[in-house]
Amino acid sequence: MLAEMGVGPVWTARHASAPGVDARVDQLAGGEVDSIAGPAHAAVATAEVAAGSVAGFAAEVATDYATVAVSRQASPAGLDWAALQQAVAGCTACGLCSTRKNTVFGVGDRKASWLFVGEGPGRQEDLQGEPFVGPAGQLLDNMLKALGLQRGGNAYIANIVKCRPAAADGRDRPPSEEEIAACLPFLERQVELLQPTVIVALGKVAAVSLLGLPADTPVGSLRGTLHSYRDRPLVVTYHPAYLLRQPADKAKAWRDLCMALTAHAAAG
Ligand code: SF4
Known part of the structure; x- marks a missing residue:
């Protein structure tokens, strides 16, 4: 291949x-x-x-x-969905391949006009091979419903890295800059194939990776502004896992989603 x-x-x-x-x-x-x-x-x-x-x-x-x-780092340029998914499944471009149970490619409608991007798979996502499962996934599903969307219904969900970053003690951890750099071409190709109208970055890692900003940029400083990713509107909001820990910030997240709705309507 x-x-x-x-x-x-x-x-x-x-x-x-x-x-x-x-x-x-x-x-x-x-x-x-x-x-x-x-x-x-x-x-x-x-x-x-x-x-x-x-x-x-x-x-x-x-x-x-x-x-x-x-x-081995296969360039995903020019791959179709099937070949891209196969390339991710066999990827050994960073060290996360050695501990993964499954690659987590992405899920949803491949003709969706909405793309939601998270950080990386956690333990459950690694086991099931699907992004955003468990309580954070349920909250994301509810956020989608509030926008009139659902998984497989005009929404596609992916992560910055496709394999689970795990700390030495077995806990989930954020991906390193090297791991992000190795994996980002896969997401970039997903964006090219999907051609979404609006991108919603869920949390700091997704936001700074897509926008090319320093890793320590606070997510709060990126909210409330309409950004651009390759000429597409990009809205930054909190990661659902954060919102589970800080439910008071759900109102802010709703404001972000309303901004995304407006951007979608304007661009669509
Ligand atoms: S995280 Fe991405 S770059 Fe690293 S092994 Fe998995 S698919 Fe390859």
Whole structure:
């Protein structure tokens, strides 16, 4: 699939290939390397087999495999919905791939004029592979209802990162700047495919990531202003999980949604 998209790592052979090496490599690597690093492991194998250093060879194969796994970053430019979802499902562009149960691609109406963007999957989202489940998801569903929307009904919901960021103690944590940078191209392609009329950024991480602002920008300073993301109106409001902790701010969130409604009507 990556070859057909014209993307993937660029391989430079360190040594000439030798007949029969591939079978040896597959035996040592349990066959796992072949699908990703075919030309490279053949090149590595030549030198090591010639030297008779099976242990050193196996270690080098493992090192090369790990390097490929963490550095593979397929450009999503030009992908359709199905190919994009497949690319996300197989993505190893940042370290979050090593702890995820599921990638969380996004959910909703792929012709929606409303796009809601959150931060990243939490524990339940990671388990179920869907964004905004649990109490925060129920509150978001109610916010959608207040706008006359629903999941699958003129609304699409996605996150800045597609895999769950988990802290060492197992709790959810915000994604790092590196993780956001690695994952943002997927959301950018979702926006290109969706062509939403209005984007609602749910919380600080979504807002600063989409607007290219410093990570410590307070969300309160971004509310109440109509922003623009690639020539589309973008409204910033609180993340539903925050509103569950601070229900007094729901009135402010409603004001933000009213601003989004006005922007939608003006642009639509
Ligand atoms: S968070 Fe995004 S960039 Fe990182 S592994 Fe998951 S899909 Fe890839």
